[in-house]
Amino acid sequence: MKLKIINPNTTAGMTAKIGAAARAVARPGTDIIAVNPAMGPVSIESHYDEALAVPGLLQEIAAGERAGMDGYVIACFGDPGLLAARELARAPVVGIAEAAMHVASLIGASFSVVTTLDRTRGQAWHLAERYGMKRFCANVRACELPVLELEVPGSNARQRVLDECRRALAEDGCDVIVLGCAGMADLCRELSQALGVPVVDGVAAAVQLVESLAALGLHTSKRGELAAPIAKPLRGLLEGFTLPSQDPLAA
Amino acid sequence: MKLKIINPNTTAGMTAKIGAAARAVARPGTDIIAVNPAMGPVSIESHYDEALAVPGLLQEIAAGERAGMDGYVIACFGDPGLLAARELARAPVVGIAEAAMHVASLIGASFSVVTTLDRTRGQAWHLAERYGMKRFCANVRACELPVLELEVPGSNARQRVLDECRRALAEDGCDVIVLGCAGMADLCRELSQALGVPVVDGVAAAVQLVESLAALGLHTSKRGELAAPIAKPLRGLLEGFTLPSQDPLAA
Amino acid sequence: MKLKIINPNTTAGMTAKIGAAARAVARPGTDIIAVNPAMGPVSIESHYDEALAVPGLLQEIAAGERAGMDGYVIACFGDPGLLAARELARAPVVGIAEAAMHVASLIGASFSVVTTLDRTRGQAWHLAERYGMKRFCANVRACELPVLELEVPGSNARQRVLDECRRALAEDGCDVIVLGCAGMADLCRELSQALGVPVVDGVAAAVQLVESLAALGLHTSKRGELAAPIAKPLRGLLEGFTLPSQDPLAA
């Protein structure tokens, strides 16, 4: 099985970390291809960043379909471009926020999300609503930690994340922690040991879910909203995103 | 990995079919132990049946914990006893309705459930609400098919399920079908081929999800609502369900 | 009118207290039969306890129907087995959580529930949702009081309940208190006097509601989800729960 794990920002170090987290949980025989787009922002911390990360992400999905991938993970907690990616791909696509929230709802009564910047909390709540997971979401908490600070050796990022998780358990009445950033994937095990409750990393969770969908022979439904996009001209800088008019995906 | 797949009714033929469906999707190296309780109703088609299926189910969970199972599937679409089972087990427990609905929400815009008797539709809607999946559930449809008729060779059950799936696609605007009974597990592939949309069988989906949770090292949170039950005397016919007062699960 | 008040746990002292609370508010001419099952847990403080209290409860309902009861109260705040009991009975069945919440919504803008153990709060919220009462429920608060401590003379249970009620009024913005345990029935009057707001005990409320339904000539609808369960064999320890195949309830 070949899975493409797409870090939608353009920071290669983070892509490497995400790839390692994916490989650590992938089934034997699964080939993890971790990539990031050639275009777009170095980190995703706003709706603006997210919007501009999506074209590069879609390019990776389209290339993946041509290369016969068996599934995709969108490895940013805002799950940017998820529905557009599902239109483009027949193979299943899972976002890491989606994966983490679904998994958390299977092992506890409620979870708190611990994320980076306060300004991204709205998007996490929005996704919880879209996925039906709002009823399990006790709180979304920010550490006021820029995404890329998680990549800086020697920063106090780990400690701040741990402290916020402790506050979540003490104040929110939750019994599971969801990590709210792909850049926290490497903290999952130590947080879980320190906290004594399950801690869910979306990258690992999404890898497992996509593998499961593929193993079940399930693809994205091509009936209705998620059918292949209608081929049509694109202009200007984005001309290259024009889909072939005899769209092989529609077959 | 050892997974216990519990058919909560006492019909051994159905247990065998469920076991086969589980084994067909299990990972190499996963040992599927398909069982049904020694006590309880031969099929589950009412709240009464469901209530009386739960003690036997819990007995199987308790025995499974003593035997070191890595996870459990509750293989009845009403997901009977799910929260009580989660209290009892540290290993993850997933219900087939829960699994099928979650999986369906990852591959389409909305699903319709096709189930057996009209009187069970309320429970399916209730579960959709509890799991946050109501927003993805276009409809719950019944074939007015008693559960055990699915076990009768030569019955027209297959055709009636197929017809109801066709009505779902034509009238509900859904793009995925969820099979609403463990006894339909063997119909999944042919229905999917006939309908041209993804069809989700909860048994297979639940096996994949439990394997995923176990592979992620995630167990049921023992903090709060799902902590091990407080040991206390049980009386009369159910005396045997008294938990040991030094409960090893609480550790 | 003959009403059966079923304490679903097997602690006779609590049954006696519940019976007294029921008789204190029953109409002249109403015969209160307070019972507890012969089988099951001594108190109900988990999903496990609740699941194992239900068979004994259903046995009492079935016996009640044979004896011509005019209605039933399920006297545990988790309302265990309510829908199964409604299937089994033609006479109306009311749970005490259900009764208390409905009554509270008629006399105030919002209520807080004060219950026993923190781990049971999830079930109270779940019931509030099922009954449509979530919008009136300001909070569910636990005193961390084991159910049977309410039965111990000289314990500080009364004071702890009173203190938690005071916190509810101060912090939740509620204007009514709902007592979250059948074992608190005898505290209702004194709490109301101490707090100066209406305090609702579910046992008394449920007796009034069942009497009202009976007086209105209303029975449980036997059309659809709550029709009599389909008769079928039960096996093993629960064989005795097999319903007669010519089910007189279905008539």
Next chain:
Amino acid sequence: MKLKIINPNTTAGMTAKIGAAARAVARPGTDIIAVNPAMGPVSIESHYDEALAVPGLLQEIAAGERAGMDGYVIACFGDPGLLAARELARAPVVGIAEAAMHVASLIGASFSVVTTLDRTRGQAWHLAERYGMKRFCANVRACELPVLELEVPGSNARQRVLDECRRALAEDGCDVIVLGCAGMADLCRELSQALGVPVVDGVAAAVQLVESLAALGLHTSKRGELAAPIAKPLRGLLEGFTLPSQDPLAA
């Protein structure tokens, strides 16, 4: 016990019918005082009618409090002025839509409301939402029957209501019928016999609920939103509605 049943329109014939329905279910010893205001519309079929029925209704509540009533029923399915009445009264106040919906939710899985004019359906849905009963309400159906036609001997009103109830059962999947107008109170028994499912009349239901609240010693909470209104001058035509500045209700 003295209960005031207030028909908020000014049609005395309808008041008499409502009074009879109330007396038919009241407990022995309950004194039913059925009244209608001296001012306001002859029937209530719009928001305009409802708004202008409220002052007269509130006058009856205020007079009732001075006369020491033990409870009130607002006998119009729009439940006009319910919260204002609760502010004014210490004794409990119940609306007939509220009562009917609550009662219906205790005896079935879902109800359909059968009401008079199509234009009043929005208000019925609105009340279902306010009372938390929307989840039990399968449909609100209109017979396109003006309220006062129910008072005309020899009209085909009875038949039209029966026909609409039959359609509700056939099309809505409900198992209980709620009558959506106080003027239908006298049809309840015959409809129930013809339909074979429980039919709930709000007038009878509300009498039972108010009697229950009074028997439980429960009054409207005077803490917060429903406290007695602050006394202040009213001007012009409504000057007479000025409350005494030393408001005895506030005590």
Next chain:
Amino acid sequence: MKLKIINPNTTAGMTAKIGAAARAVARPGTDIIAVNPAMGPVSIESHYDEALAVPGLLQEIAAGERAGMDGYVIACFGDPGLLAARELARAPVVGIAEAAMHVASLIGASFSVVTTLDRTRGQAWHLAERYGMKRFCANVRACELPVLELEVPGSNARQRVLDECRRALAEDGCDVIVLGCAGMADLCRELSQALGVPVVDGVAAAVQLVESLAALGLHTSKRGELAAPIAKPLRGLLEGFTLPSQDPLAA
């Protein structure tokens, strides 16, 4: 364009202030007619007050329709009589709570309402739900300020409103403030400057929205629930509210 701004209480000083706020934002060429009814309470701080403010308000709407108004604003944050007014008028009618909440949802992620008395908070939440704005409403906060104290020169009302706004920003996570009383209209600009976030006054917002509806050629739909009320007799003190039986509005 002629707009009638109706202060539904009978305090002329407040009407003048509201009129000034309306004129300050009205388009050139818009004629603002600010009025208050001749009958009703001097301020609106309870459901009782609100109910008794509505007849006078409706009288002003009816007179407005005869005078050919192009639109109406109901200038009290409880939006009393809104649906009845819409039945009566063909020209658009907007309430100030409705206007403020809609506008706030267009410029921020969430708003807090700062209002007068604690007892009116329930009505503000109720309106937020009715208008679909509950998801944007972070909190409703009261200053415990009687409405007419806002009219008293030299009171500390301004400071108390400002303090509560500051608490809202610090504690609620909102990014917009909605003023919860027509009597606060004159504070909007200075609060916005002091707080550094948008502050929305409903009077100004409603004037803009009604002007917009009129400019778009949109009137209240006369199909269904908001069609002109059916003409019928009114009795007693309210006889004058009888609509002409040949209702010109229905045409």
Next chain:
Amino acid sequence: MKLKIINPNTTAGMTAKIGAAARAVARPGTDIIAVNPAMGPVSIESHYDEALAVPGLLQEIAAGERAGMDGYVIACFGDPGLLAARELARAPVVGIAEAAMHVASLIGASFSVVTTLDRTRGQAWHLAERYGMKRFCANVRACELPVLELEVPGSNARQRVLDECRRALAEDGCDVIVLGCAGMADLCRELSQALGVPVVDGVAAAVQLVESLAALGLHTSKRGELAAPIAKPLRGLLEGFTLPSQDPLAA
């Protein structure tokens, strides 16, 4: 006042029509600048199209801020990029779906949306939820009409839209129609005349709402989620979207 109306697709003919619709309702003195991006798809009929329309749209917003625009309209019924645009702009930004739904909720009890392709219905429902307008939305209906067919002289597009509006009124119980595509702006008046109910075009509605926000002196809140995006490098094809690191918008 200078308003920029952005058609997010690259079809200039449609931009001209949208500009004309905007000018037809703009206030005297408002300067309407109708534009479309230089890059992106020729029409927006999928999540893919929408994602690829957003960069060009954001470029227009950024240019607009530099040019001192007083407000923006996003003239596509999917409201693409709305939150990213709000981050980028201090001046108010309104989407046409948002505007049309809000306006419709002020003049009727419920609306139906009549849109182009069936596959876009999910997005319309999603927006209705996000804006709180789901409770007013009776239905979203598609004519199976490609967006650009609305631009073809002599097509039967007008008739198909009219027919679908008629079905909406007959079957959905709505009292207002919302046009679900910017390309239908020119049909609004004739549809309204043919149907006899208010018909809302989002382009006109959005122009009015943005003018209103600007007239009220309200800008997008720059506190929290909608604050200016954090400046950071963008790579590759989208390098030009890098914001200046001394972001003047953040001040």
